[in-house]
Amino acid sequence: MSKSILIKDTYILNPLSPSKVEVFKSSILIEKGVIAGIGDYDYADIVIDGKGKVTLPAFVNCHTHIPMTLFRGVVEGLETMDWLKVVWRIEENLTSNDIYWGALLGCIEQALTGIGVFIDMYFMEDIVAKAATDVGLNIVVSEGIIDINDPSRGEEKIKQTVKYARELPLKYNGKVKVMFAPHSLYGTHRRTLETIAQLSKEFGLKVHIHVAESLRELDFVRRNYGTTPIRALDRLGLLNERTVCAHSFYVDEGEIDLIGRRKASVAHAPVVIMKHGLKEAPVVEYIEKGVLVGLATDGPGSNNNLDFLEEMKVAALLYSYESKNPQKLTVQTVIWMATKAGYDITGFKGGLVREGYPATLTILNFRKPHLTPLHNIPSHIVYAAKGEDVDTLIVNGELIVEKGKLRKVDVEKAMDKVNELYRDLLGRSGFKPRLNGAPVEVKCKQTYM
Numbered sequence: 001m002s003k004s005i006l007i008k009d010t011y012i013l014n015p016l017s018p019s020k021v022e023v024f025k026s027s028i029l030i031e032k033g034v035i036a037g038i039g040d041y042d043y044a045d046i047v048i049d050g051k052g053k054v055t056l057p058a059f060v061n062c063h064t065h066i067p068m069t070l071f072r073g074v075v076e077g078l079e080t081m082d083w084l085k086v087v088w089r090i091e092e093n094l095t096s097n098d099i100y101w102g103a104l105l106g107c108i109e110q111a112l113t114g115i116g117v118f119i120d121m122y123f124m125e126d127i128v129a130k131a132a133t134d135v136g137l138n139i140v141v142s143e144g145i146i147d148i149n150d151p152s153r154g155e156e157k158i159k160q161t162v163k164y165a166r167e168l169p170l171k172y173n174g175k176v177k178v179m180f181a182p183h184s185l186y187g188t189h190r191r192t193l194e195t196i197a198q199l200s201k202e203f204g205l206k207v208h209i210h211v212a213e214s215l216r217e218l219d220f221v222r223r224n225y226g227t228t229p230i231r232a233l234d235r236l237g238l239l240n241e242r243t244v245c246a247h248s249f250y251v252d253e254g255e256i257d258l259i260g261r262r263k264a265s266v267a268h269a270p271v272v273i274m275k276h277g278l279k280e281a282p283v284v285e286y287i288e289k290g291v292l293v294g295l296a297t298d299g300p301g302s303n304n305n306l307d308f309l310e311e312m313k314v315a316a317l318l319y320s321y322e323s324k325n326p327q328k329l330t331v332q333t334v335i336w337m338a339t340k341a342g343y344d345i346t347g348f349k350g351g352l353v354r355e356g357y358p359a360t361l362t363i364l365n366f367r368k369p370h371l372t373p374l375h376n377i378p379s380h381i382v383y384a385a386k387g388e389d390v391d392t393l394i395v396n397g398e399l400i401v402e403k404g405k406l407r408k409v410d411v412e413k414a415m416d417k418v419n420e421l422y423r424d425l426l427g428r429s430g431f432k433p434r435l436n437g438a439p440v441e442v443k444c445k446q447t448y449m
Contacts (some may be wrong), residue, residue, distance in 0.1 A: 002397050005030040005047035005420025012038070012353050013377060015057065015336040018287050023377050028055060029212035030359040033397030046399070047255070052367040053391060054377055056335070057351045058116025059308045060342025063208070063246040063267035065122045065144075066131075067094075068104035068110070070422050071301030075433075076438045080214045080276050088146070090429040091123070098425055099124045101417045103131035103287065108411055109306045111135055112404070113387035114362035116395045117348050119267070119296075121181045121208055129168055129176045136400040136408050138360070141168065142181030142208040145196075154182075154192030158199065162190050165205055175396070177347055179244065184210040186220045191219065194393075197237035198207065199373050206242040206347070209233070212255070213247035214278065230255035239264050244345060246296070247274065249281035256282055256335045260289025265345045268337065269298040270315045276302070280322040284329050285338075289443055294342040295334070312338050315381050322360030329389055331382040364391035365404075 007028040029036045029044060074088045110118060117138040120128050125141035132139035143161050147154035158180070164179040182194045183187035187210075202209050212218070212229040222248070225232040230251055233239040241263040248259070248266050259266065262448045269282050286293050295315060297306050312334050319329035340351035350360045364385055365371075371380050371389065393401035400407060423433055431439040 002033055003044045004030075004036075005048065005359070005397065006041050006044035006362075006395065006398070007048045007050045007055055008041075010048075010363065011054045011366075013054055013335070013376060013381070014352050014354070014370065014419075015340045015385035016352075018333045018336045019330065019340075021332050021378050027223065028353065028359075028361075030269060030394070030397050032230050033359060034355050035353065035355050035359050036341060038353070046409055048363070048392060050176040050363070052365065052374070054364045054366055055116065055353060055361055056342070056364070056410055057339040057353060058362045058395065059114045059338050059392060060346060060348075060351075061110060061115045061118035061297055061306070061308065062244070062265075062342050062345055063121070063269060063298060064106070065107035065299030065301065066098045066110070066118070066120050066308070067122050068299040069105045069418055070094075070102040070425055071299070072304045074301065078276075079216075080175060080278070081216045081445040083276070087178070090425065090431070093425060093428040095097075096124055097140070098421050099127045100131055101414060101421055103128045104134060104263045104409065105133050105414045106300055106306065107420045108137040108406055108409065108414055109300070109407060110139060110308075110413035111393050111400050112390060113306060113308045113360070114364070114390040114393055115306070115308050116360045116362065116393060116400070117342065117346055117350070119179070119208060119346060121183075126164060126168065129164075129172060133172050133175050134409055135406070136344075136395050136398055138175050138395060140177045140179055140208075140348075142179040144181050145192060146183045146187045147192055148187050149188040151191050154189055154195075158192070158195060160201065161205070162300075165203060177442055179206040179208045179339055182238075184213075184217065185225065185232055186217050186408045190216070190366045192223075193236050193238060199237075204242070206244055207238055207397075209238070210246045211219045211248055212245070212250040215250065218250055228252070228255060230258055234258060234262065239436065246298075247273075247281070249279045251282065253285075253344055256285050256289060256318050260291050263290070265292040265294065265295040267294050268315065268343070269296040270318045271311055272298040272302050274314065274318060280318055283304055283319055284323075284333070285331065292341045292345050293337050295337045308338065309381070309387050309389070312382050322413050331378045333383050335378055359396045361392075362390060364389050365391040365395075
């Protein structure tokens, strides 16, 4: 039986809409995993002193590849398509052990930066689900399907996804949801995409796909589909309220309108846009069309960290810089993207600190020099706060992070294990790690233990 928790005398922030947040001071009582009440309470099994702290819905990372902590700093300075060529080569050598420990470390990092829910796209997603729940996070798993040269691989991945959908939510008591994950129009066979469109409708499963993320993708889609990526998805029956479009920045006005009319969602990862030299997404334009836009880190192999507060700041700065208008993407909108929009996209109930809502909450410690004076809390969260300011993470009423420390898993062991596995993975893939730069290719594959 879960213990009751009282967050005493805290500032509460609620993202009410893309343009409005409310902030007030009160106490939060949590019982049986949900918010039992907000008001004047004095007793619970666990009491958290909320003085000088801000409580808001836990962050939602709407697009990542979490086992790729193993790829952090491995492939640098390349455009997206060239980056993928190297990454896919190394991924051929991944083991289930690599996946688990890489995912565990990524989930640790996410928890410590206030992320309580995330959408993952990778391989062996049942193992990723185990890692996420071992840490205590809620996860949407989506088994990546790359079968452009062999659609039989897609058939197996589809069967695997349907199996996950039948088994994992029950196995993990609702902490796991499932989506289809065709990698992209350039990575997934047309026949597979058409099958997924049918099964998504039949089973009610959402579809998580990279789309409109590079100029070379646009060229591929024009040659093979005779149109643009968003319009190609629409023709395939894959642009609707069940679609989560990762990235989607190489779009025209007609495509922005189409995404809005089809009620698809967008996952926005601004740090990777900047790092790979890509194009800012029309975030405000999407939201004006009624599109749910969630925030995302993308994978730690390309970001390279999972600091969600950093992602929020970059989202605001990048749009202001590119649009030359600092008033369009407001801090209220960024907070909504990082919280309420993400819950609506994932299907997990949450995103508000209200009675009856699941107690999935992040508490930020504002008793810091860089967060003083204490006022204008929305601005401080977006422009001044850091991942290290996360004091507490609660997921479904369970304490996951307490006073900045993870409660359920051994962080030191996870770091040591990833250091060991990373060297072995690179050796099997024909690369040698270096301290003064990215790994270099070697003639003979080596094993590092």
